[in-house]
Amino acid sequence: MAIKFYPTIGLEIHAEFRTKTKMFCNSKNDPDEKRPNVNICPVCMAHPGTLPVINKEAVKHVLRAGYAIGGKIADFTEFDRKNYFYPDIPKGYQITQYKYPLVSGGSINNVLITRIHLEEDTAKSFHRENDGNSYVDFNRAGVPLMELVTEPVIKSAKEAGDFARELQTLLRYLGASEANMEKGEMRVEANISVSADPNKFGTKVEVKNLNSFKAVEKAIEFELARHTKLLEENKGEEIIQETRGWDEFKQVTFSQRKKESSHDYKYFPDPDLPKLWISKVKEFNDLKESLPELPKDKRERFLSNYGLRNEAVELFINERALADFFEKAIAGVKDTKDLVVLTANYITSDIIALIKKAGVTNTDELNEINEQTIRISPESYLALMEMIFKGELSSRGAKDTLAKMYELGGGDAKKIAEELGAIQKSDVGELKKIVAEVLNENPDMVAQYKAGKVAVLQFLMGQAIKKTKGAGNPKILTEVLLEMLK
Numbered sequence: 001m002a003i004k005f006y007p008t009i010g011l012e013i014h015a016e017f018r019t020k021t022k023m024f025c026n027s028k029n030d031p032d033e034k035r036p037n038v039n040i041c042p043v044c045m046a047h048p049g050t051l052p053v054i055n056k057e058a059v060k061h062v063l064r065a066g067y068a069i070g071g072k073i074a075d076f077t078e079f080d081r082k083n084y085f086y087p088d089i090p091k092g093y094q095i096t097q098y099k100y101p102l103v104s105g106g107s108i109n110n111v112l113i114t115r116i117h118l119e120e121d122t123a124k125s126f127h128r129e130n131d132g133n134s135y136v137d138f139n140r141a142g143v144p145l146m147e148l149v150t151e152p153v154i155k156s157a158k159e160a161g162d163f164a165r166e167l168q169t170l171l172r173y174l175g176a177s178e179a180n181m182e183k184g185e186m187r188v189e190a191n192i193s194v195s196a197d198p199n200k201f202g203t204k205v206e207v208k209n210l211n212s213f214k215a216v217e218k219a220i221e222f223e224l225a226r227h228t229k230l231l232e233e234n235k236g237e238e239i240i241q242e243t244r245g246w247d248e249f250k251q252v253t254f255s256q257r258k259k260e261s262s263h264d265y266k267y268f269p270d271p272d273l274p275k276l277w278i279s280k281v282k283e284f285n286d287l288k289e290s291l292p293e294l295p296k297d298k299r300e301r302f303l304s305n306y307g308l309r310n311e312a313v314e315l316f317i318n319e320r321a322l323a324d325f326f327e328k329a330i331a332g333v334k335d336t337k338d339l340v341v342l343t344a345n346y347i348t349s350d351i352i353a354l355i356k357k358a359g360v361t362n363t364d365e366l367n368e369i370n371e372q373t374i375r376i377s378p379e380s381y382l383a384l385m386e387m388i389f390k391g392e393l394s395s396r397g398a399k400d401t402l403a404k405m406y407e408l409g410g411g412d413a414k415k416i417a418e419e420l421g422a423i424q425k426s427d428v429g430e431l432k433k434i435v436a437e438v439l440n441e442n443p444d445m446v447a448q449y450k451a452g453k454v455a456v457l458q459f460l461m462g463q464a465i466k467k468t469k470g471a472g473n474p475k476i477l478t479e480v481l482l483e484m485l486k
């Protein structure tokens, strides 16, 4: 009786590039500028008679992204005017690309990409309740913005979230954008539809104002449920093609406006800008060779080379400084798999915890981690790991030593461990003496053990550990104890 419904999602993602200057003028591109209308000039203020000049750095970012996703780079491209009226776009049009995007096709996480094009960001308008006025800040006007559009091939909220996260990681690797969603450097719009017919799309809605990956996933889940319910109740006609907003507080979407279609914008090629034949521009050649190791390749390398858990690998993919630290530390020990895993584990648990505790970042997004915030050199870190690996430190002692090294900003692992009394006693002769004492002092326990009450071992171990002030190597102590009880 239950009908099956088929969800479809397509994403449109904007990301602001980290270029020195804006897309079509020499004004500074500084997303951290707090004072309004500081980074402006007649061009990005839309004064009549000014002329735009293409920022090649921004074009290069799109081309490199295009190579990274395996897309097709345009032979020919041009910029178009998208005409509409709004106070944040005083020219009366936005310069964007319509018919000839810089990049077509490609994929990320097996999600097919339609295109990536380049455009300019708008100014920011805002309303102040205290004086009832509206204001426009032009610092953002003309900042280079890429728009990536996916094919309608995503099937779930999780898949959409994963796609957006992977794009963010890629843009960071490429040095194109910090793509921080909370700062509005990356903005995701989700197109969503549900159909009872696998061969036909349902009516789609577009959801905006998604300021975090979590919001992206929640809003998609909300819309999929809303559509499914309407279809189940046979009220499919109530799904209208529209733009909806996401209410973060109420965790619901709400209707904003009926979507305009592209002919409303009367796109046409911008006569102020030159057409581009990419291969003829020297700076646009050989960009493919300039790509860094990409997230997907690094992921594969980490998974196959180091025998780490998925979560550990993902952490290293997102935190490049930690991955570099890890790889520098194990540079000489690649053959000892267990030491490699141990070295990774203390990074993904203790080092991360120490960095968080030091207040470097209080979000889950740890992208501020760098060599300075790690504080310890890979060499001294490895020295500590080797001690742990050889059983010279208890797990408590290892943690304390690492914390102390972090506090001191590095140092000699062995010396610090000694000073903390964290070195584990592993000398068999010495441990035998201690066990002998314990057995002498507890004859009735020994008798109980010999009568078959194995549980007293715990007690005897505890006594022995106590005598070593917690520093006895438990593995060796157990062996010695069992041997001497025979």
Ligand code: ADP
Residues within 6 Å of the ligand: 008, 009, 010, 011, 012, 149, 150, 151, 152, 153, 191, 192, 193, 201, 202, 203, 204, 259, 262
């Ligand atoms: P529009 O003309 O409304 O902007 P496009 O064809 O340009 O629509 O697609 C915009 C986005 O919507 C793309 O990411 C695309 O994958 C997605 N999309 C298109 N149709 C659907 C649909 N029926 N359901 C979900 N997403 C869709």
Ligand code: MG
Residues within 6 Å of the ligand: none
């Ligand atoms: Mg469109």
